[in-house]
Amino acid sequence: MKKYYIAILSVILCMLPPAISAQSESRQLDRMIQQGMEDWHIPGLAAVVVKEGEVVFSEVYGVKEVQTGSEVNHETLFNMGSTTKAVVCMALGILVDQGKLKWEDKVREHLPEFRLSDAYLTEEARVKDLLTHNLGMAGADLLWVLDSTSTKETIHRFAMAKKAYPVRGGYQYNNLMYAIAGEVIRAVSGKPWTVFVKEHLFTPLEMTRTVAKASDIFAAGNYVTPYFYEESQGFIEVPPNLSDQIGAAGMIWTCASDMENYLQMLVGGGVYKENRILKEETFNYLFQPHALLTKADFYPTTRLTQPHWMSYGLGWFQHDYRGRKLDFHTGSIGGLIAIAGVMRDANTAVYVLANRDHAELRHAILYQALDLWAFGDNPRDWNAEILSLYKGLEQRQDERNQKLLENRKMDAPTSLPLEAYTGTYEHPMLGRVAIGLSSEGIRARFNDFVTFNMVHWHYDTFRTTPDNRYLLETNLVFTLGGDGEVKGMQAFGEEFSKTE
Numbered sequence: 001m002k003k004y005y006i007a008i009l010s011v012i013l014c015m016l017p018p019a020i021s022a023q024s025e026s027r028q029l030d031r032m033i034q035q036g037m038e039d040w041h042i043p044g045l046a047a048v049v050v051k052e053g054e055v056v057f058s059e060v061y062g063v064k065e066v067q068t069g070s071e072v073n074h075e076t077l078f079n080m081g082s083t084t085k086a087v088v089c090m091a092l093g094i095l096v097d098q099g100k101l102k103w104e105d106k107v108r109e110h111l112p113e114f115r116l117s118d119a120y121l122t123e124e125a126r127v128k129d130l131l132t133h134n135l136g137m138a139g140a141d142l143l144w145v146l147d148s149t150s151t152k153e154t155i156h157r158f159a160m161a162k163k164a165y166p167v168r169g170g171y172q173y174n175n176l177m178y179a180i181a182g183e184v185i186r187a188v189s190g191k192p193w194t195v196f197v198k199e200h201l202f203t204p205l206e207m208t209r210t211v212a213k214a215s216d217i218f219a220a221g222n223y224v225t226p227y228f229y230e231e232s233q234g235f236i237e238v239p240p241n242l243s244d245q246i247g248a249a250g251m252i253w254t255c256a257s258d259m260e261n262y263l264q265m266l267v268g269g270g271v272y273k274e275n276r277i278l279k280e281e282t283f284n285y286l287f288q289p290h291a292l293l294t295k296a297d298f299y300p301t302t303r304l305t306q307p308h309w310m311s312y313g314l315g316w317f318q319h320d321y322r323g324r325k326l327d328f329h330t331g332s333i334g335g336l337i338a339i340a341g342v343m344r345d346a347n348t349a350v351y352v353l354a355n356r357d358h359a360e361l362r363h364a365i366l367y368q369a370l371d372l373w374a375f376g377d378n379p380r381d382w383n384a385e386i387l388s389l390y391k392g393l394e395q396r397q398d399e400r401n402q403k404l405l406e407n408r409k410m411d412a413p414t415s416l417p418l419e420a421y422t423g424t425y426e427h428p429m430l431g432r433v434a435i436g437l438s439s440e441g442i443r444a445r446f447n448d449f450v451t452f453n454m455v456h457w458h459y460d461t462f463r464t465t466p467d468n469r470y471l472l473e474t475n476l477v478f479t480l481g482g483d484g485e486v487k488g489m490q491a492f493g494e495e496f497s498k499t500e
Helices: 001-014 017-040 080-098 119-124 128-133 153-156 175-189 193-202 216-221 242-247 256-267 280-286 361-374 382-406
Strands: 045-052 054-065 227-230 232-235 310-312 316-319 324-333 337-344 347-352 423-427 431-435 440-445 451-460 461-464 475-480 484-493 494-498
Touching: 001 153, 017 045, 017 361, 017 382, 045 153, 045 256, 045 361, 054 256, 054 361, 080 128, 080 193, 080 242, 080 280, 080 324, 080 337, 119 382, 119 461, 128 175, 153 175, 175 193, 175 242, 193 216, 193 242, 256 337, 256 347, 256 451, 324 361, 347 361, 361 382, 431 484, 451 475
Parallel strands: none
Antiparallel strands: 045 054, 045 347, 227 232, 310 316, 316 324, 324 337, 337 347, 423 431, 423 494, 431 440, 440 451, 451 461, 461 475, 475 484, 484 494
């Protein structure tokens, strides 16, 4: 009889480990996240893990606004950043499924007004090329960092961006190409891309809180405040980035509850609750490698993951992790971060959102969750490893900043009185800059959109102070002509000519 009960108990115990294991995995990830939020100084965070179509982890932490202490919940909106790109690629895939578009269609077939600075690239560019960062064009993020204008005007100015490498012969991350992809969706579907993704993705996926226009968060309510963090100052609130002119590159806002559904669709191969969102062939095409990358083009985390290969799909970075293919992408924009990852052959997907600029705990959560649910173990302290990696990178940046200070000539005055540097400066692609006097030195206002206060550095070089929407410190250098008068200004690696 005793042997009988032991046998029965053994059967019962064999039935228990999956549930017990699931609880253990959740506890381990939860502990790591809570510790990580302290280490990285993160106000609020949401994390979701889906395995085999089931939500195995969905937790929210902290506050959406530091001053009031209002807590994050599962409906609190965070910015998706560049994880938006995968959504835009899926929207184009839906048009492919509808027979209205082919990946190899030339862009000008759908956007006759499409222009690039290189005539051959203009004619050769395919729809797929807008999504892979390897067509050959240099990035031009200053177009939306220094200005706030329409999508049409932004793309029109992008036509002046330089060719950077041979067609499909290199790699340079390019947000503006995704803005153009959004216009392709509009041209082919007859609807703005924001409306199209709501009708064909958000609605069937029951993503009721997600908004495709950043400016819609105010009406939606319950959204996080973006923050930077400095040891000496603590949390620094910054305004939400509302650059909807390049929205298809990174302006969707979403929440934990909606991400549960989105990840279920990813793990389901394009199917959600028996509703097929994308044909299997089209869905698989999104995750094929379309551009090969080097470590120089990838994330610093390769020092820890040691991949054998790296590539880019359609809206997804890709590499091998522990012998399996991982598709993932980060999102970063002004005080807000995200990361999405899917390991398709392990039927596991992860999503993280937070409201602290470049809080790289996101990478730690991704790999820790994959270890726990895709591989069934927990061999590494990812938070400690990622924290150490990025502290080392910060230290090297501090050393570069110190070198910059050491090279400053404190006793080198300006060539001319401050009034001589004032006036209007123009760049054919980046627009107009008004330089005026300020109490501390001079002030530069770009396109009546963003202002940088500047203090004299040395000679005719001035340095921006961090009291701007990007907390950016950089040098601006004025150039003199043969007559000794100011003729231009070098800013952000570009030449602005003085016109007034």
